[in-house]
Amino acid sequence: MKNYIFIIITFLSTQIFSQETYSNLISKAENLIEEDKKDLALDYYTKAFNLHKDSINSFDLYDAAELSNEVNQATQCFDFLEKLVKKNSKPFPGWYFILDKDSRIKFKNLLKDNRWLNLVETSNKISKKFYDSIQLTNDEFFRTKKSSNVDINDKEKLYKSLRNSSSYLSKKEQNYSIFFPINDTLKSSYFIHLPKNYNPNKKYTMLIFLHGAVNYNELRTFSTDDNLKGWNRFYTKYANKHDVILVFPQADKNYNWLTSDKGFYMIPEIIRQIKSTINVDDNKVFLTGHSNGASGSFNYLVKQPTSFAGFYGFNTQPIVRTGGTFVQNILNRSYINFSTDLDYYFPPQANDDLTALMQSLNIDYKDYRYNGYPHWFPEFNGSEAAYKILFDDLMNRKRNPFPKKLIWETDDVKYGKVDWIEITKLDTISTKKEWQKNYNFKITKWLEYDNNDSLQIKDVDKMAFNFPRKSGLIKAIYSKNRFDIETSSVKSFRLYISPEMINLSKKLKIYANNKLIYNQKVDYNSFFMKENFNKNIDKEQVWINSIDFEL
Structure with a gap:
């Protein structure tokens, strides 16, 4: 019993x-x-x-x-x-x-x-x-047809060949975990998601997503399709709908896109690797992110935008932490921010003041505000409307590889280049021109969680941006075989030449600060062409030569 x-x-x-x-x-x-x-x-x-x-x-x-x-x-x-x-x-x-x-x-x-x-x-x-097993898929991913560019001796034919090179093969998988060595002992990875019926004969738009919380992430030697789920589910949904390639890099507190320059090279190198084997439309590469990743997207916009057509961010803190935040650089591209009114990372008042500053400078910058949402906005289904805006913009936006007008400011010549102009040496001893200004604004309110996880408004007295070092600024325009350059606190610069910009049969005139400094023809340089192409693998911006100037 x-x-x-x-x-x-x-x-x-x-x-x-x-x-x-x-x-x-x-x-x-x-x-x-x-x-x-x-x-x-x-x-x-x-x-x-x-x-x-x-x-x-x-x-x-x-x-x-x-x-x-x-x-x-x-x-x-x-x-x-x-x-x-x-x-x-x-x-x-x-x-x-x-x-x-x-x-x-x-x-x-x-x-x-x-x-x-x-x-x-x-x-x-x-x-x-x-x-x-991952190594086998990596080997297959990077397999291409043999390139014939190295065998071309005629300089003009080489240029055309580089512009039209196509060594791409079909891919066996839709998703790949790609090894990414940081140095001899440290390795990371990135995840790439291809359109379902990837065709190597077709050019594709590519969107790279930068994750947040870089200080709390670890580098991983492999990545999984978990990148396509959870908070990233709407990226996957609309990328699949529009045949957009998705890329998810891995960062940590030492190697990332925000807090240290040690890892800033990763995204350009990942782009170069992918372009070597996937038929990417060079004029439709985009960058996005959330939180620290959105700030990373903003950093590439201000420091190294050449490879990209446009930039996006969810809950962005728009600041460069490794140097000055030179907002005029954004004139060369665009940024769309999706902000929320309950965000502790960057307050609504500051986002409003930033938008006003951007509008005053005629910068292509938009902020879409979503009320009632905290910093982790992408977790909510209500964020889907923002992704629709992002992909509508992405599908209709295209990089102009040869813009007629450029402006660029830097305090580190490592990031001195945008498109066809590059600051190669600063002259920070000289007095800067009146038109070289540090644009900034004051932040007086910040949102902060108390010990009871209740969001409070805190009074602050801080400037939005820091300018820890002196900088140099260059403005440049071209038309009809003439370049006009204005500089402030710049010692030397480099000009990149393309036959899409000038007539090579005629003399090229270059004026710097209203003084004629160059008046002769420019020719193709085969060695330079190959070297530069291999460095960037950009079939739209194929530079045939460069000219250096000391002021």
Whole structure:
């Protein structure tokens, strides 16, 4: 009779727990940990795993293993870890957790245990197969037809060949995780999503997305299609609709697009790599991002915009942290910001003042405000309207590779180039001209969360932009084989030449600060053409030569 009652009680308790979802059981476990009821929390983890085997998340298994280790339940800990190694779920397969450096810290008391050594051995074997598989797809992705450009001796034919080069092949996959070495020991990756029926004979628009929270992200040697989900779901939806290539790079606190120049080279290099094997429309490459990623998009706009047709950002803090924020540089391109009124990252008043400044300078800049949304706007379905605006603009916008007029300011000649003009040396000792101004505005209100996670308005007294170094500015226009250049605090500059801009059969006149400094013909330079093309792989902006000037 007692056995019968025990069976009934066990059955009823199982039924009660089985009625709870996996997420509810995990949530209860996490709450119990906060209440310092760790043994009971382990029970809920175990029940969640036993009752919902198809729902098990690798992160939850890892958390349960860590908790087991904390309460000295080594057998249970290894049970969870062994289940973890067998999982191949995304974004992190189980073996990744075992080999991750943090695991050697969290499970340091187990490192000499044979069971741990076996887990490491198994993880190494699985990871090798995993990376070998990625290497095969990388090899296939970068496979192209042999280029004939190197065999062309005639300079004009070489130019035409570069402009029309087509060494592209079909691709076996739609999604690729691409290895991206940072240096000899450090590696990252980026994820690329191609249109479903990618045709190597057709040019495609490309949109690169920069993620946020760079200080809290780690470089990963592989990327998964999780990039296409969650907060990025609307990028995927509209990119698929319009046959747009999507690219998702990985950054961390040291190598990124915002806080340090060490990683700023990554995006131009990724573009170059992709263009070497995918038929990208050079005049339709765009950059977007959220939070730190949106600020990164803004940074490329102000510091290195040549490769891009337009820029976008969700919840942008529009500032260059590695130098001056020279807003006049935005005259060369465009920016669309999607802001919210409950954003702690950059306040509504500041966005309004920035928009007013941009309009006063006739800059192609727009800010779309969405009320009632916090900083994590892309998480909400209400953000879809913003993505429609973004893709409508993207489909109708095109880069002019040879604009008649350029203006460029920099405090670092590493970022001295825009399109066909480049500042190669600054003269910061000289007095700058009256028309070289630092445009700025004051911010007096900022939004901030208090200890109760309540958003408060805080009084501040700060300028929007910093200008830590002296800068130089150059303005240039061309028409009918004549260039007119004006400079302020510039010692030397370089002019890039294209037959799409001038008539090579006639003399080229170049005036700098109202003085004639060049009056002769320009010819093709084969070595320069090849070198410059290989550096940028831009079939629209093929420079045939460059001319340097010292002022």
